[in-house]
Amino acid sequence: MKKERLKKQHSIIPGRGMTLGITITMLSLFILIPLVSAMLYSFRMSWKDFTELITRPNVTQAFATSIWCSLIAAVINCIFGTILAWVLVRYEFPGKRLMDAMIELPFALPTAVAGITLTKMYSDNGFLGRALERVGIRVSYTRLGIIIAMVFIGIPFVVRAVQPILEKLPAAHEEAALMLGASRFTTFRKVIFPEIMPALLSGFGLALARGIGEYGSVIYISGNSEKNGTQVVSYIIMSKLNSGNVDYEGAAAIALVLLILSFLMLFLINMIQHFAARRTNA
Amino acid sequence: MYVEMRKICKKFGDYEAAKSIDFGIEKGKMAALLGPSGSGKTTILRILAGLEKQDSGDVIIEGRVVNDIPASKRGIGFVFQNYALFRYMTVYDNIAFGLKVQKADKHQMKERVNEMISLIGLEGLEKRYPDQLSGGQRQRVAFARAIVPNPQLLLLDEPFAAIDAKVRKELRAWLKEMIEKVGITSIFVTHDQDEAVELADDIIIINEGNLEQMGSPVSIYKHPETPFVAHFIGTSNTLDNLSGFKGFEGIEAGKKVIIRPEFVEVFKNDNQRFKNLMDATEEGIIKKIAFRGSYLELTMLVNGVLLTTTRSLERRSVSVGEKMRVLLHRVYLFDDTNAEMRAEIYKNELLKGVDIEML
Ligand SMILES: Nc1ncnc2c1ncn2[C@@H]1O[C@H](COP(=O)(O)OP(=O)(O)OP(=O)(O)O)[C@@H](O)[C@H]1O
Numbered sequence: 001m002k003k004e005r006l007k008k009q010h011s012i013i014p015g016r017g018m019t020l021g022i023t024i025t026m027l028s029l030f031i032l033i034p035l036v037s038a039m040l041y042s043f044r045m046s047w048k049d050f051t052e053l054i055t056r057p058n059v060t061q062a063f064a065t066s067i068w069c070s071l072i073a074a075v076i077n078c079i080f081g082t083i084l085a086w087v088l089v090r091y092e093f094p095g096k097r098l099m100d101a102m103i104e105l106p107f108a109l110p111t112a113v114a115g116i117t118l119t120k121m122y123s124d125n126g127f128l129g130r131a132l133e134r135v136g137i138r139v140s141y142t143r144l145g146i147i148i149a150m151v152f153i154g155i156p157f158v159v160r161a162v163q164p165i166l167e168k169l170p171a172a173h174e175e176a177a178l179m180l181g182a183s184r185f186t187t188f189r190k191v192i193f194p195e196i197m198p199a200l201l202s203g204f205g206l207a208l209a210r211g212i213g214e215y216g217s218v219i220y221i222s223g224n225s226e227k228n229g230t231q232v233v234s235y236i237i238m239s240k241l242n243s244g245n246v247d248y249e250g251a252a253a254i255a256l257v258l259l260i261l262s263f264l265m266l267f268l269i270n271m272i273q274h275f276a277a278r279r280t281n282a
Numbered sequence: 283m284y285v286e287m288r289k290i291c292k293k294f295g296d297y298e299a300a301k302s303i304d305f306g307i308e309k310g311k312m313a314a315l316l317g318p319s320g321s322g323k324t325t326i327l328r329i330l331a332g333l334e335k336q337d338s339g340d341v342i343i344e345g346r347v348v349n350d351i352p353a354s355k356r357g358i359g360f361v362f363q364n365y366a367l368f369r370y371m372t373v374y375d376n377i378a379f380g381l382k383v384q385k386a387d388k389h390q391m392k393e394r395v396n397e398m399i400s401l402i403g404l405e406g407l408e409k410r411y412p413d414q415l416s417g418g419q420r421q422r423v424a425f426a427r428a429i430v431p432n433p434q435l436l437l438l439d440e441p442f443a444a445i446d447a448k449v450r451k452e453l454r455a456w457l458k459e460m461i462e463k464v465g466i467t468s469i470f471v472t473h474d475q476d477e478a479v480e481l482a483d484d485i486i487i488i489n490e491g492n493l494e495q496m497g498s499p500v501s502i503y504k505h506p507e508t509p510f511v512a513h514f515i516g517t518s519n520t521l522d523n524l525s526g527f528k529g530f531e532g533i534e535a536g537k538k539v540i541i542r543p544e545f546v547e548v549f550k551n552d553n554q555r556f557k558n559l560m561d562a563t564e565e566g567i568i569k570k571i572a573f574r575g576s577y578l579e580l581t582m583l584v585n586g587v588l589l590t591t592t593r594s595l596e597r598r599s600v601s602v603g604e605k606m607r608v609l610l611h612r613v614y615l616f617d618d619t620n621a622e623m624r625a626e627i628y629k630n631e632l633l634k635g636v637d638i639e640m641l
């Protein structure tokens with residue numbers, strides 16, 4: 001650790017000043033300035049108005065919906081994303097290349113298209129929706145629908161984070177565990193999982209971040225009903241901007257809170273990753 | 283026989299990596315699989331371990347055919363070429379892994395692991411992670427991890443390949459001692475002759491998926507059965523024929539000749555020890571003298587061919603260009619066109635059975 005810090009101080013890699021300069025400029029132009037302006041907008045409100053707005057039942061409920069749904073979706077994505085990456089790396093089957101290429105489709109598709117398609121598929125007369133309805137599960141216009149939309153848009157993050165790690169993982173590690181009498185499951189849990197854990201955390205963080213802020217694919221399937229608790233934060237923000245009297249300050253205030261919450265969660269994930277990495281000096 | 287391979291064949295696609303491999307190793311012995319790169323050594327070891335499935339043939343351990351027993355149930359210890367230590371586990375947890383998966387009693391496990399750690403001399407490093415160890419230390423951990431569950435057979439794939447030459451010698455001696463202490467039957471892969479000769483009770487020579495010869499280091503050196511072995515073991519020159527050499531007129535045409543430095547004696551005209559054999563010698567000129575530390579290596583021009591031999595530093599000094607008597611007392615013969623033909627020893631006829639080593 002100490003060594004690393006020393007290295008940073010006396011870096012002999014050329015171009016440090018220039019690249020750092022460019023990085024900071026770009027960061028400022030594209031990320032910091034817009035964020036700060038969002039903050040400034042919300043600061044036009046008085047503290048009292050601000051707290052009043054943030055603690056409105058429909059707003060707190062929207063926060064709860066967004067955060068819970070994206071958390072659950074990110075967890076689901078971690079499980080299925082790992083399995084998907086595993087299948088893509090470990091097995092040969094016809095159509096594998098095609099499947100691999102399909103992983104990024106959720107990124108390429110306009111989110112509204114995804115949203116509408118999902119809604120149709122899961123609605124009462126969509127083929128999946130009808131089948132699920134028969135076993136008593138409703139998807140469209142419920143939180144379950146929101147989670148499904150978030151899983152759909154978040155899965156590439158996990159797959160693409162885990163896949164390269166699995167590809168690089170030397171077979172000898174698994175074979176060593178096998179030779180010591182470990183079952184396949186134990187081998188996965190004790191040997192492979194720790195290797196993919198950092199990547200999985202990144203994938204989790206990205207999927208979560210994407211889910212929290214998602215708009216297009218979610219609003220169609222969610223139904224945006226306050227009564228059912230299916231309004232997400234981005235919907236509340238948009239409605240503040242769309243309605244007759246545009247409420248910039250209100251939208252910015254909610255956005256600010258969302259920003260802080262997201263930042264805290266991502267920061268937490270980063271810290272976990274950092275400590276996990278330090279444990280092995282890796 | 284404790285471990286046996288019977289007619290093991292393995293193909294990767296069209297490539298035959300093992301062609302009917304047959305051998306057996308007695309309990310408690312250490313065997314070396316020796317051969318050039320790509321000859322199939324690792325493949326054979328992996329088939330033994332169950333990490334690779336043979337196309338045909340049987341693997342037998344303690345009289346039991348284990349073909350259908352998966353690797354995890356064969357009870358074999360395996361040391362991988364790059365050790366394959368678990369990066370996210372400490373030295374202690376790495377070594378304990380084999381016991382943990384057996385759900386061994388906590389107390390006994392601790393005792394056994396600590397016993398292993400002191401056996402390999404890494405006390406105090408239990409809490410380190412593999413990246414915090416030197417290559418030699420890693421190898422020790424890999425060894426301990428492999429033998430902790432008390433396997434009856436230990437397989438090692440190029441156990442010293444990843445270690446620099448200086449530490450390698452040290453580790454070789456260490457490993458030999460450890461294996462003797464534990465008393466475990468073991469097979470290791472190497473492409474280093476010295477390593478095989480130094481460590482193994484039996485050497486199994488593999489070439490292009492064929493088992494060329496198996497035997498003790500001495501017998502392999504003294505009685506190579508195939509041209510490949512004659513070539514591969516020790517240093518040697520190969521000649522197309524020996525025309526012009528006295529005492530070798532009886533060699534059939536078309537046979538090739540392998541000459542080792544030990545087959546060539548070089549001495550001065552007035553040498554007393556060989557004075558009765560002067561008729562059998564040729565004249566040679568010293569072309570090159572190389573100092574090899576404890577001896578000299580002479581390159582001689584004899585009858586238009588170059589032969590190498592060694593000369594003790596205790597003998598009279600020689601110089602480049604000096605004329606010497608050269609006695610070629612034996613050669614290996616082999617038939618280049620027939621791979622099945624065994625290499626044979628051909629002795630200089632003019633010696634009439636006199637044994638050079640007895641002089
Ligand atoms: N999984 C595989 N698929 C295809 N070919 C393989 C595979 N494993 C080994 N081979 C081939 O089989 C041959 C023998 O390989 P093997 O690894 O047993 O050689 P080796 O004697 O251990 O060589 P080295 O000393 O270089 O490790 C090689 O030609 C190799 O290319």
Ligand SMILES: [Mg+2]
Nearest residue numbers: 323324325471
């Ligand atoms: Mg090999």
